[in-house]
Amino acid sequence: SGSEAVQLVIRLARAYTKRRYFIRFEGHYNGWLDNVLGGVVDDQTTGKPLALESDDDPVKTEGRDPAAFEYSFKLPWNDIEVLEKVLEKYGEEVALIHMEPILINAGCCPPRPGYLERVRELCTKYGIVMSLDEIITGFRVGLNGAQGMLGVTPDIATFGKAMAGGVPMSAVAGKKEILDLLIQQRVVGAGTFNGYPLGLAASLATIKILEKDGGAFYNKIGKIQNRLTDGLKDIGKRHGLPTLLQGPRGAFLFEFIDKEVAYSVRELKAVDATRQTKFRTLLLEGGILFFRRGRWYISGGITEADVDKTLECADRAMSKL
Ligand SMILES: Cc1ncc(COP(=O)(O)O)c(C=O)c1O
Structure with missing residues (x-):
């Protein structure tokens, strides 16, 4: 599932950078697991911008681990000044910035001109893994995803949904030096259905049709x-x-x-x-x-x-x- 792909990205980024925090954004959906599902932006905080539980949260859930939001920041999206300020303070503690490149989950909002490019620069400056969540946009907007369309290359990216034409399948793609952590068995990314033949065959068949x-x-x-x-x-x-x-x-x-x-x-x-x-x-x-x-x-x-x-x-x- 896409949710699993996102969790793997978080683990890989933490292992790669040896840092703990990750940044995610308002309106984005990155799966149903405790650490990425909903929570609202705390606009009042002067400290670490952790997400808050709220009844106004459109994806609030009971049963979440109370500590689930402790190690991620939740920020408004498409606001480069907010991100710059947070990174000035905490950039050296952040392992990962994870976002949908086009905010399909809350309004199909495009990135502001220059926003993704600046995020790319900031990630490089602070040694943060930049991740684009292409679980909706991947293979749907074009064969190279939104990153190809927008001309911004992340360090790692998640894919799912359209990539196998409706058959369950997800993938993590990224820089060799990050994904090598799996091959070296320093990071576990296990699953009964990982690499299952039906999903792979469906994916290859889908890509053939898309390329034709x-x-x-x-x-x-x-x-x-x-x-x-x-x-x-x-x-x-x-x-x-x-x-x-x-x-x-x-x-x-x-x-x-x-x-x-x-x-x-x-x-x-x-x-x-x-x-x-x-x-x-x-x-x-x-x-x-x-x-x-x-x-x-x-x-x-x-x-x-x-x-x-x-x-x-x-x-x-x-x-x-
Ligand atoms: C951008 C994005 N990331 C992650 C997910 C989670 O994928 P899945 O539902 O396959 O777990 C979704 C699902 O809608 C999504 O839209």
Whole structure:
């Protein structure tokens, strides 16, 4: 699973740097385990920016180890000044910075221009392992993932989901000197299903399809996505509804809010959730089911006819909002 891949990255980074803390970010989902699931940013702290348990946390859980947040910092994402300040104080204690390169899990937010590049520089400066969590974006936005698309190379990265076309599979990719810790058996990354033949075969078959004809698959889903997003935007305009559509090829956000772009979960606080719920219900009545919280994925099976049906249905629905 992706959750396991993330845990392995944390262990590898700690072993590699001989440091204890890692940094993760608001709105990002990095698996269901105690040390990465939710928690809210403590904006008031003047000390180590540890996450807090809160009833406002959209992924709060009972049963968590009370010490689970002790060795990680949780920061607002896409805010380079906050990160710089934290690293000035604690940079030498941080093993890992782990983030989604594009924040798909909370609004398909793009990184601000220069943000990832600066994170890369800071990681190099402080000797921190930079990790991109490509469990959603890997193989979905393109064969080289978001890192290829955005031109920023981390030290290590996690992949899952799309990489085996729906068959369970995840992977950790990274610099030889870090992954060698596994080969040298200094770090354990065990699992009954590690390297299981079905997952590997499915992954290879998926990659073959994705590579075919110079990436024709990606061009196809890109076109389908544009048809859908252009259509939704037009319909919103015609009905006088403010909409936000953003995201890379393969995944996008559709929300009712008057914004050109949102760079963080904080910038999406004002979305009209009631309208979204009503829209979702109306679409469902028309036979169209989309994912929660305004997020849409484009699968290779979606046709132009599916898009047209969706847009017709969206038109009827928006006339009732
Ligand atoms: C960015 C990201 N990282 C990690 C995970 C965890 O993966 P899994 O659900 O396979 O454990 C997810 C799952 O949605 C994810 O979106």
